Amino acid sequence: MTIFTDIKAILLGLWTTWKHMLRRPVTIQYPEEKRQPSPRYRARIVLTRDPDGGERCVACYLCSAACPVDCISMQSGERENGRRFAVWFRINFSRCIFCGLCAEACPTLAIQMTPDYEICKRDIMDLLYEKEDLLIDGCGKDESYNFYQHAGIGVAQRRGEGAEEKAPVDVRGLVP
Amino acid sequence: MTPDLILIAVTAAKIAIVLFAILTLAAYLVFAERRVLGWIQDRKGPNRVGPFGLLQPLADLIKLLTKEDFRPPAGDKWLFYLAPAMAAIPAIMTFAIIPFGAPVTLFGTEIAMQVIDLNVGLLLFMALSSIAVYGVALGGWASNSKYALLGSIRGLAQLISYELSMGLSLVPIIMLARSLKLSEIVNAQSGCWFIVYQPLAFLIFLISILAECKRIPFDLPEAEGELVAGFHTEYSGMRFGLFFVGEYINIIVLGGLATTFFLGGWHGPVLPPVVWFTMKTLSFAFFFIWLRGTAPRLRYDQLMQLGWKVLTPLALVNILVTAWWLVLKG
Numbered sequence: 481m482t483i484f485t486d487i488k489a490i491l492l493g494l495w496t497t498w499k500h501m502l503r504r505p506v507t508i509q510y511p512e513e514k515r516q517p518s519p520r521y522r523a524r525i526v527l528t529r530d531p532d533g534g535e536r537c538v539a540c541y542l543c544s545a546a547c548p549v550d551c552i553s554m555q556s557g558e559r560e561n562g563r564r565f566a567v568w569f570r571i572n573f574s575r576c577i578f579c580g581l582c583a584e585a586c587p588t589l590a591i592q593m594t595p596d597y598e599i600c601k602r603d604i605m606d607l608l609y610e611k612e613d614l615l616i617d618g619c620g621k622d623e624s625y626n627f628y629q630h631a632g633i634g635v636a637q638r639r640g641e642g643a644e645e646k647a648p649v650d651v652r653g654l655v656p
Numbered sequence: 657m658t659p660d661l662i663l664i665a666v667t668a669a670k671i672a673i674v675l676f677a678i679l680t681l682a683a684y685l686v687f688a689e690r691r692v693l694g695w696i697q698d699r700k701g702p703n704r705v706g707p708f709g710l711l712q713p714l715a716d717l718i719k720l721l722t723k724e725d726f727r728p729p730a731g732d733k734w735l736f737y738l739a740p741a742m743a744a745i746p747a748i749m750t751f752a753i754i755p756f757g758a759p760v761t762l763f764g765t766e767i768a769m770q771v772i773d774l775n776v777g778l779l780l781f782m783a784l785s786s787i788a789v790y791g792v793a794l795g796g797w798a799s800n801s802k803y804a805l806l807g808s809i810r811g812l813a814q815l816i817s818y819e820l821s822m823g824l825s826l827v828p829i830i831m832l833a834r835s836l837k838l839s840e841i842v843n844a845q846s847g848c849w850f851i852v853y854q855p856l857a858f859l860i861f862l863i864s865i866l867a868e869c870k871r872i873p874f875d876l877p878e879a880e881g882e883l884v885a886g887f888h889t890e891y892s893g894m895r896f897g898l899f900f901v902g903e904y905i906n907i908i909v910l911g912g913l914a915t916t917f918f919l920g921g922w923h924g925p926v927l928p929p930v931v932w933f934t935m936k937t938l939s940f941a942f943f944f945i946w947l948r949g950t951a952p953r954l955r956y957d958q959l960m961q962l963g964w965k966v967l968t969p970l971a972l973v974n975i976l977v978t979a980w981w982l983v984l985k986g
Contacts, residue, residue, distance in 0.1 A: 493950040501695045501946075617683075 519621070521595035522580045525571055527611065528592055528620035535615070536590035536627060539566040543582035543591050551575035552582060563628070569611040574604050588627040592620040662765070671752075682904040683713035689904075689945045691765055691783030693974050696949035716897075723893035728800050731890065740895045743791025744902030746784040747909055753777040754912045755839050757922050757930040769889035769922070769930065770839060777838040778830065781913060782823055785868055789815045791902070792870075792877055792887045799890035807886025810956060811877035814867055818874075822864035824971035825857040828978040829917050842921030849920040856974050858918045860967050865914060867959070869906040872948040874959055881953070911940030 508515055517523070540589050557567040582591050601607050619625070632647030670809045687702065687709065694701025705708040727736055757769030774780055789811055795806020830836060832853060833844040844850075851858045867874040878886035915921060915936040924932035954962070 490704045490951065494946065497696045497946060497950045500698055501692065503695075503698060505695065505700045507700045 496619075501601065517595040519595060521597070522578045522593040523597040524573075524594050524599050525582065525609075525614065526574070526577075526592055526594055526616045526620060527569065527590055527614045528616060528618065530620055530626040530628070531624060532626065533617075534628075535565060536588045537566050537569065538564045538588055538590070538627070539569075540564070540587060542585040542587060546581040547583035548579060548581065549575045549577055566611060569614060571609045571614060573599055573607040573609055589620070589622050589625050594620075659881045660703065666767060666924035667771065670767075674751055674756075674771055675748065678905055678908055681908050682901050683717070685907060685941055686900070687712050687715065687875055688941070689948070692942070692945045693949050696946075705938045712909075720894050720897040724836075724965060725893040725895065726890070728890050731800040735794045736890075737895075739791050739795030739798060740891065740902070741791070742794060743788060744898050744905065746788040746791075747902050747905040750781055750784045750909045751912065753780055753838050754909070754916055755842050755921055756933045757928070758910070766838065773837060773839050776825045776836050778826060778836045778841070782819075782826075785822075786815065786819060788868075788902075788906070791899070795891065795899070795933070796877075796887035801890050803885075804887050806876045807879065807883050807889070810879070811870070811887060813956070814874060814876055814959060816871075817960050818867040818967070820858055821963055821967035821971050822868065824968060824975060825860035826917060827971075827975045828854050828857050831975075831978055831982060838916055838921075840914055842923065844924055845920040849918065849923075851918040854918065854974070854978070856970065858914075860971050860974070861914060861917065863962075865910040866944065866947070867963075869903060869910055869944070871907070871944050873951040873954050875953055876956060876959060879953060907941050907944055908937060911937040911944075914934065926971045963975040 528536055541554065541556070544550070544552040544554060551572040552570070553572075554569040555567040556564050558564055578593070580593050582635075583593050601609070607654055679867045690712075691701035691703075691709070701709070702712045710871070727733065752771040753774055755768065755770040755773070759766050759768045761767070792811035793808045794805075794961040796804040796811070799805070829841060829850055832850060833841040835841060835844070870877055876886075878888070880886070888896055891899060912933070915933060919936045922929035922933040926938075927935075
């Protein structure tokens, strides 16, 4: 008889909702309780420094090219030793979609995402972050990486002589 | 003061108290519904305004009063203005016949805890519940909107499907109590509640009042998934609020009537009668909210089928069985 299965279905539904009524709500009441996102969370973007305290950014424009909403702009300059740097560097957080493509594109690990998601301003112009707002004092996620130890103008060590490198292969001795 | 003047004063005082009580209860029922639905859905519900969100009805009222009072230009002006009152007033008026407590003796006169004890109380309830659907029908018609019209047509079709079974399910109660007076129906249950004799009639009546107050398994006239908001699609501000409050007053009133007819009214041990009545009524309100959080909406034809092919014949059989039993008992 279908009527019994119908009644059973209604009673089962009532029992389910009853159980949920007694369950603790999953709500997190935001301004009072805040959840800590994982370190890989993609929120506010920062510019990091290398372990020596120098700026990692070499103003290569890869982040601004990768950005799907064109919110990153900069002007490259050159120091006396020939190394490039960003004269000014600006991220428009009112446009940013926090996709993380800039951080993936960065060859020097300069631009990184942080878990700080509370970016709200009364005035939209306050969401324009300049280089001094973006630059932090630490290394961010990769504490030991120093771009100029591996590449770039005026590399600190000669090719193949770095601590983590093997000696170059003698190609003429590679005869099978 | 003449006895007549005292009677008028006492009745006016009772009307004021009842009106204040059910309007407050209706406002807090809206709040309770939102909280309970929140718990069912693992949320907390509104808890921002005041302690535990208890001032939420006040905030809702301010919001509704300050909203624009829009009227569709092509609609019927007077019917559009009349319809919300037509929905709310019969619901409030029905409460006049419900006994909400044992009679008390004050200064030597016995005062019934009931605004008026009509000797055709049950028939008045049937009449008023039929009038209440005019609010729905006129509101939908006067809006000059297809969704509103569809909602009101559904409301009318729903009325003729469940009203009959509701009336028939109450006939055994009249047979058992031998009266249409609600106070006598309650007194007849001082020994044993009628739900014990009439579980089937109780079930039919429960399903019918769910349809009567347009609650979720039978909320076809509103049907926000299909008809935007059904018959009150075009209403805004406090006119919408009146429809809304009317619906919740209806829940309280019908809960009170179900209590009166089947759960022994204000009868109960230890606690004062008014408390018993309130508790029983509010448990119906809770059940309605609980069911809203559980059940899906019936289809138009399913409601008709349930009303005409299941509930009405069952109610008729129930009347015959009750009559047979009463005759055998002598």
